[in-house]
Amino acid sequence: MAKKPTLDLTKYVRFYEQMVYIREFEELIGKEWNNAAAHGMGGYMHLYSGEEAIAVGLIGGMDLSAGDCFIGHYRDHGYALAAGSDPGEVMAEICGKATGCSKGKGGSMHICDAARGFYGGYGIVGGNVPIALGLGWALKYRNQKNVCACFFGDGSMNQGAFHETLNMAQLYKVPVIFALENNGYAMGTSIERSHANQDLRSRVDSFAMRSVTINGQDIFEVHEQMAQIIQEMKEDPHPVFVEFKTYRYHGHGAADTPVTQSTYRTRDEVARAKEEKDPIKFAQAKLIELGVLTDEMITDIQSRAYASAEAAMKFSDDSPYPDPSELIKDVYA
Amino acid sequence: MARLRYADAITSALREEMLADDRVFIAGEEVGQYLGTLGVTSGFLKEFGPMRVVDTPISEVGILGLGIGSAMAGLRPVCEMMRMDFAMVAYDQVINHAAKIRYMFGGQFKVPMVIRGPSGVGRQLSAQHSQSLEVLFAHVPGLKVVMPATPADMKGLLKTAMRDDNPVIVMEALRLYFEKPDVLDAILPGLSEVPDDPDFTVPFGKANVLRAGTDVTLIGYSAMTIQCLKAANILAQEGISAEVVDLRTLLPLDMATPIASIKKTHRAVVVQEQWGLYGCAAEISAQIAERAFYDLDAPVQRVTGAFVPMPFARNLENISFPSEHDIVIAAKRTLGR
Ligand SMILES: Cc1ncc(C[n+]2csc(CCOP(=O)(O)OP(=O)(O)O)c2C)c(N)n1
Numbered sequence: 100m101a102k103k104p105t106l107d108l109t110k111y112v113r114f115y116e117q118m119v120y121i122r123e124f125e126e127l128i129g130k131e132w133n134n135a136a137a138h139g140m141g142g143y144m145h146l147y148s149g150e151e152a153i154a155v156g157l158i159g160g161m162d163l164s165a166g167d168c169f170i171g172h173y174r175d176h177g178y179a180l181a182a183g184s185d186p187g188e189v190m191a192e193i194c195g196k197a198t199g200c201s202k203g204k205g206g207s208m209h210i211c212d213a214a215r216g217f218y219g220g221y222g223i224v225g226g227n228v229p230i231a232l233g234l235g236w237a238l239k240y241r242n243q244k245n246v247c248a249c250f251f252g253d254g255s256m257n258q259g260a261f262h263e264t265l266n267m268a269q270l271y272k273v274p275v276i277f278a279l280e281n282n283g284y285a286m287g288t289s290i291e292r293s294h295a296n297q298d299l300r301s302r303v304d305s306f307a308m309r310s311v312t313i314n315g316q317d318i319f320e321v322h323e324q325m326a327q328i329i330q331e332m333k334e335d336p337h338p339v340f341v342e343f344k345t346y347r348y349h350g351h352g353a354a355d356t357p358v359t360q361s362t363y364r365t366r367d368e369v370a371r372a373k374e375e376k377d378p379i380k381f382a383q384a385k386l387i388e389l390g391v392l393t394d395e396m397i398t399d400i401q402s403r404a405y406a407s408a409e410a411a412m413k414f415s416d417d418s419p420y421p422d423p424s425e426l427i428k429d430v431y432a
Numbered sequence: 433m434a435r436l437r438y439a440d441a442i443t444s445a446l447r448e449e450m451l452a453d454d455r456v457f458i459a460g461e462e463v464g465q466y467l468g469t470l471g472v473t474s475g476f477l478k479e480f481g482p483m484r485v486v487d488t489p490i491s492e493v494g495i496l497g498l499g500i501g502s503a504m505a506g507l508r509p510v511c512e513m514m515r516m517d518f519a520m521v522a523y524d525q526v527i528n529h530a531a532k533i534r535y536m537f538g539g540q541f542k543v544p545m546v547i548r549g550p551s552g553v554g555r556q557l558s559a560q561h562s563q564s565l566e567v568l569f570a571h572v573p574g575l576k577v578v579m580p581a582t583p584a585d586m587k588g589l590l591k592t593a594m595r596d597d598n599p600v601i602v603m604e605a606l607r608l609y610f611e612k613p614d615v616l617d618a619i620l621p622g623l624s625e626v627p628d629d630p631d632f633t634v635p636f637g638k639a640n641v642l643r644a645g646t647d648v649t650l651i652g653y654s655a656m657t658i659q660c661l662k663a664a665n666i667l668a669q670e671g672i673s674a675e676v677v678d679l680r681t682l683l684p685l686d687m688a689t690p691i692a693s694i695k696k697t698h699r700a701v702v703v704q705e706q707w708g709l710y711g712c713a714a715e716i717s718a719q720i721a722e723r724a725f726y727d728l729d730a731p732v733q734r735v736t737g738a739f740v741p742m743p744f745a746r747n748l749e750n751i752s753f754p755s756e757h758d759i760v761i762a763a764k765r766t767l768g769r
């Protein structure tokens with residue numbers, strides 16, 4: 100797939116860069132978590148490291164300025180950054196600052212960017228999936244040539260809401276991409292311990308919905324396939340279920356420490372995934388091989404990504420907390 | 433007497449009842465192999481095995497259905513909600529099913545189950561993970577609603593819940609889970625003490641006067657009882673003697689104890705963590721008005737959370753639910769000060 104001669108390589112260099120930006124952003128948060136209170140961070144904190152190619156490749160295949168849109172769950176920093184949201188505003192939200200994208204009212208789990216078609220990150224497992232049906236319905240209702248992507252985890256597939264939604268989505272042929280980020284675990288529970296049928300893609304066969312499995316660690320495969328599918332969905336509106344196979348590097352959230360992680364996975368397993376399945380390393384090797392990425396470029400991208408994350412943190416640190424008068428605002432439209 | 437944290441009291445109650453009654457089992461997300469999201473069932477899987485400590489998928493409807501059906505069939509399930517907010521996913525099982533089965537079938541069946549989990553404000557858990565939704569349960573006949581404030585009550589009420597023949601909702605205050613015994617005892621001497629007797633239980637429908645006083649009655653439950661105790665300490669420094677009544681259970685609701693207190697103090701402040709509108713504090717205030725109107729020297733005051741979804745930013749979160757200072761102000765208002 101990646102060998103297709105039509106590959107737009109400059110685009111992939113940009114995707115590579117975006118993945119590195121997301122990684123540096125998340126790793127900085129991970130590092131600064133030790134100092135969370137000083138930054139205003141708190142509560143739950145779910146990092147996206149290891150899964151970057153999915154958001155970058157899929158969102159990169161959508162035309163957000165032309166009305167494509169997406170919705171996600173709480174592991175949502177990467178979606179916003181992939182869509183081009185301002186890293187400072189995302190970081191400020193994570194730190195509960197007035198300048199945050201949700202005015203500091205949502206926090207890490209509830210990033211959004213209406214201007215870029217990001218309908219938000221949601222904290223109830225599976226809760227965002229039915230909403231995607233409505234987003235897709237609105238597109239179809241208005242005869243828009245657009246699609247909606249819905250990101251969720253393997254855990255969501257064990258919610259009744261998921262199954263009601265997929266049935267209706269297929270029944271009404273709404274243009275929604277149900278993007279399963281199958282990272283093998285829902286918190287500390289592996290697929291094996293929570294799904295009677297561990298072939299998750301086949302679980303949607305009963306809805307007669309189009310489905311595909313994609314290696315979520317391979318940005319080329321993610322993007323080429325999704326670009327093709329999105330084009331077809333725009334010509335003929337219909338839902339698609341996509342299983343992205345991926346892996347999460349950090350604990351489920353900040354509270355999932357190395358000690359609690361030891362109840363469900365080994366350090367070895369994590370190390371091996373980082374070594375063998377890293378989406379950034381994979382893209383890097385491929386782009387070098389294709390002759391469009393050099394060592395100097397890599398160093399440059401790395402340092403710019405790091406600087407961007409640091410600048411985002413500084414923007415947040417320099418930002419005020421919300422004014423107390425904000426407490427009662429935004430309850431109603 | 434042992435000095436326990438609230439979370440330890442949960443563990444102790446669950447473990448004792450599981451040892452005493454082999455019909456009892458626990459089902460929930462991460463309760464077994466992960467040792468419990470908040471550690472309260474740590475070691476249980478090893479001790480009791482996978483039929484009695486059931487790790488479930490993220491399927492709240494399924495978890496509660498497992499509980500209701502097996503309870504009807506004679507087992508005594510404890511269904512853990514990782515957070516009580518998630519019970520909303522399965523609200524139908526609780527309200528339309530568990531609460532109705534006894535009555536709807538003319539008393540032929542019973543549903544002896546416990547639905548328990550952490551509830552209320554945590555620390556920057558934001559809108560979907562900070563709610564204290566007891567009102568939604570306490571409104572419904574057929575359910576019982578338990579909201580312990582102290583480690584001893586946590587243990588004693590949970591044990592009573594596990595022995596009860598009805599669906600009992602036990603809402604545990606997340607904010608109190610890991611409060612150290614020393615911290616609790618500094619608020620009120622002996623607050624962390626829990627009797628060692630394995631037959632120690634606390635009955636439903638009996639409010640508790642945690643602190644005696646003469647000038648004003650502070651009525652709370654769950655984490656707000658602790659806020660009331662802190663407020664009483666502040667008031668004491670200003671020469672105001674506050675009596676603190678902990679309701680313990682909202683359904684059944686003991687009004688005799690708070691009313692006896694009000695007959696003595698003639699003033700009442702009712703405190704509730706979340707939204708006041710149509711809330712528990714409103715119900716309690718109404719009952720006071722009906723039953724003790726002529727004993728009151730001042731209008732009953734309610735102290736409740738701001739009528740907003742929980743904000744994330746720490747400074748906004750801090751002003752969104754009642755502080756001890758809000759309670760102090762309300763108490764003084766009843767005294768015209
Ligand atoms: C209805 C509901 N139940 C439980 C939770 C607690 N919870 C939050 S995330 C999570 C795991 C979800 O895993 P998955 O869907 O695979 O997504 P991942 O975190 O792996 O990206 C759990 C159990 C919740 N937020 N909502």
Ligand SMILES: [Mg+2]
Nearest residue numbers: 252253284285
């Ligand atoms: Mg997962």
